[in-house]
Amino acid sequence: MTRTSEEPLFESDPEIERTLRVLRNQGKVSEVVESNSKYSSSPMAENSKTMKDLAILDDAYQYSCIAYPKLTRDVELRSGLIHLLPKFQGLSGEDLNRHLHEFHIVCSTIKPQGISEEDIKLRAFPFSLTGAAKDWLYYLPTGHVTSWINMKKAFLEKFFSASRTTIIRKNICGIQQVVGEALYDYWERFKKLCSSCSQHQISEQLLVQYFYEGLLPMDRSMIDAAAGGALVSKTPEQARELISNIVENSQQFGNRALITRGVSET
Structure with a gap:
């Protein structure tokens, strides 16, 4: 039996027709159609690309390893x-x-x-x-x-690396003043070692103690005398400030014998 041109291919559904009419009035039909066509056509568009086209990076590709947070205004680095x-x-x-x-x-x-x-x-x-x-x-x-x-x-x-941090921590703990090394040079070497690893996690009290224990006997006696008998009678902050002041004074002379004589004469 031959189907006439007047016969519909599918029976209409009143519910679907009603839904389409509502969507058309709300202006959403075109959005739905566009969305469906986007997903249905993208695989075909991708398959139609040549190998040369596929080898070219998409401009929308995010190259940066940094995901910059959104700011209220633009930033220009001069x-x-x-x-x-x-x-x-x-x-x-x-x-x-x-x-x-x-x-x-x-x-x-x-x-x-x-x-x-x-x-x-x-x-x-x-x-x-x-x-x-x-x-x-x-x-x-x-x-x-x-x-x-x-x-x-x-x-x-x-x-x-963690191993490098461990090595620097050990060097701080075992630091010693070398024979013939000026107090100022020893202090500067100690500060440089500590600043080279800000994450050493050594307390101020231990830092002062390690520096003090590494002093040569002559400089240790000088610091004890300046502290009024013993450096341990000071707080860590006071001890560090005292050492810093003595070092600054010692730099004025540039001669260990003059420093020792000047302390003994006071």
Whole structure:
């Protein structure tokens, strides 16, 4: 039996017709059709691409390992600021904590309204890296870093291993003044060692104690005399300030014999 052209191909459903009429009045039919066509056509569009087309990266691809938080206003890093930033290459002999300290000083000089210092640091830090350190940053997974805290943590984990921290802690605990080493030089060496690992987690009391125990007998007696008999009678803060003052005075002379004589004569 041949179907006539007047016969409908499918029986109409009154409920569906009513729903379409409502959606059409609300202007949502076109949205539904567009959405369905998007998903139905995308596989075909992808399959129609040539190998050359597929090899070209999509412009919408997120290259950066840093997922920058949304700000209330745009941030522009001026070339003058970038030029002032310290550079870290990722070499074994570089002082990582000094780099972070100098980086903090530069970033703290600019305080645009409505933008935190952490947001400035997050955007400026990639410009402070070069060589192997910049390669490391580029090879991180996309969106791996979401804040300055994350960036700093990943940086420390990569370039300041736990074993290196352990070695520096041991050096701090066992530090000793070398025969012939001026008190000022010993103090500077001690401070530099402590600052090279800000995460050493050694208390102020122990730091002063390790420095004091490593002194040569002559300088230890001088500090005890300046403390009124014994350095242990001072608080850690008072002891450190006393040592710092004695070191400054000793630098004025530049001769250990003069320092000793000057203390003994008082």
